[in-house]
Amino acid sequence: MPKGGPSKETFEKLLRWLDSDRDRAGEKYENIRLRLIRIFTCRGCGDVEDLADETINVVASKVDWLIENYHGEPALFFYGVAKNIYHEQYKKKPPPPLPPPPDVTLVEQECGCLEECLKQELTVPDRQLVLRYHEKEKQEKIRLRKQIAIELGITVNALRIRVHNIHARLRPCIEQCLQHLLEQ
């Protein structure tokens, strides 16, 4: 539930509006929240989680009206509110500054932790795939990835998706190893 947000009762109404099944409603809620965060991020906003929560609070405050009158896709209503919040409030703030690029030496120092992530989170074939996928640069990289796709008997796009899913499994562990660098 967003902080400083709706009452428990209002929040439950909001979930019921999303879906009559509470588990599915919870998933839809998280899905919508994540997408709002991503959209605020792509718009260059700094406090994206707060903006997403503010959006949800505004929608929750209208839930009685929505239940009676709104017949469209709920996610699009959230988006409409998010746009207004962006225009009214955030556009007045300057964008956050570009942070310095990551210090490669500091990341190198965490190599042991990173290796552990590879071993813990990925099977041997996935480990080999993800490292091989990132081996080359520029045109050589493109050729290698086409080659890998041929070897696996899949399209290049399917290979992109497979590697993306491997990244998703790996990312939380790696971010934990490098948390202190993110906090700098």
Next chain:
Amino acid sequence: MALNDHDQARIREYLLDKLSDDEREKIEERLMVEDALFEELEILKGELVEEYREGELTGSDRESFEKGFLSSQDGRQRQLFAVAIDTLERHRQPQRVGFLERVSAFFRKPEWAIPSVALAAVIIAALIWILIPQQPARYIAVTLSSSAATRSTDDVSYPTIPIPADASELRVSLALPQPATPNTRYRIVLDDRHELTSLKPSGQDANSVSVVIPAQQVRPGLYALVVYEIKADGTERQIPGSYKFITQ
């Protein structure tokens, strides 16, 4: 809704802040409800970070990316993740596993799985030992057939080639599944399951192409040779199948 090339291009433009307000809102509405498009957004973020780090994003694209996505917490995390993957890739050691472990891992790998009906037929020419008077050089010569050329209902058994410690090279003649067309050249790639090495053919005729592999490049393990034909117009095509073998 399935994605098309236009969608992928649109998402890229969205991340580089190249869309008009209207276009941006249309994409964002779709991002709220279309899973495949949202997944493409997440994938493209990583790819753009790669391009940025490799210096392939230039000019206004680079500037927009820096002002937009890269300035965010998500952008910073993605950059760190990219550096982490590069670090792991640089530190990757050749897999030091025993021969039996490599064989076992080989059979578990889907693209190397022994087909139930097809197998690679083995034709191994006689082992030739030559002693050159001033500079003794031993080599092993074999002939291999493509996995696409022969099939059998029996279990696959790849040719096993013993390479003595004093052998300097492995000379392989690869039987082409189809006769070579005139003016066709070839390129050969050695796959040791860790990396691909391009090899220049040492010779060719109407029915085969040959390659010489230094012995130190084929330490005990499983390998495959893949042949590409390069036509007169410069286009390349992989010859179906591969030539798999085990060295001891």
